[in-house]
Amino acid sequence: MRTIVMGSKQWYLYFNAFRNQTPDLVKEKIADFGQLNRCQMTISEALGRFSDFIDPSDPDVSFPNHLHGYQTAESLREMFPKEDWLHLVGLIHDLGKILFTFGEPDWAIVGDIFPVESTPKPETKLDDLVLSWGHDMYLYLVLKNHPQCTLPKIALDIIRYHSFYGWHTEGRFDHLDFEPEVLEWVQTFNRHDLYSKKHSMPIIEDLKDYYQGLIDKYVPGKVKF
Ligand code: FE
Numbered sequence: 001m002r003t004i005v006m007g008s009k010q011w012y013l014y015f016n017a018f019r020n021q022t023p024d025l026v027k028e029k030i031a032d033f034g035q036l037n038r039c040q041m042t043i044s045e046a047l048g049r050f051s052d053f054i055d056p057s058d059p060d061v062s063f064p065n066h067l068h069g070y071q072t073a074e075s076l077r078e079m080f081p082k083e084d085w086l087h088l089v090g091l092i093h094d095l096g097k098i099l100f101t102f103g104e105p106d107w108a109i110v111g112d113i114f115p116v117e118s119t120p121k122p123e124t125k126l127d128d129l130v131l132s133w134g135h136d137m138y139l140y141l142v143l144k145n146h147p148q149c150t151l152p153k154i155a156l157d158i159i160r161y162h163s164f165y166g167w168h169t170e171g172r173f174d175h176l177d178f179e180p181e182v183l184e185w186v187q188t189f190n191r192h193d194l195y196s197k198k199h200s201m202p203i204i205e206d207l208k209d210y211y212q213g214l215i216d217k218y219v220p221g222k223v224k225f
């Protein structure tokens, strides 16, 4: 079970999210950031940008965000040694928070995501659901539009939906149309995303070569953000 202890900062974030995340806003953000014209860098460079970035909105994490990526990745690697694509997903899943460096407000980057249209009909496909804009969808767009990205579809789905707690944890959208396998993977991922935060700090120097190999294998080259 996830327990949310909401401080006034989190409360204010959700207040703003519910107020501002409308279908029009989401459309606007996808059209704007979907141009991927902010900057170009390798995944390692993007992770480097994160090395001194502390997510101001995350009540569980008070250390630089890239460490959380390594913790999640290592936790997944321990459990699924052969699924190397999943290790990379762990490492990069929050890279969309780079939106903070573009001056975006926190409510348009982090927090749980939720459908912005009225109650979705049972036959609605998960992928057709209009969800609030944030770091999930942004990184999904970045990777999907990177020609050399060879991550499997499920990897991109994990990234796209990892903050959709109403679906993967609270079971409020079971009536939507989606592959059960997608839900299972997102749930598995989520356990490692959340609970690795309490683990010991990874020694990044020892891990760099392994993860560089995965970046070269699955997301090589300069990526457009
Ligand atoms: Fe996240």
Ligand code: FE
Pocket (backbone or CB within 6 Å): 068, 093, 094, 193
């Ligand atoms: Fe995370």
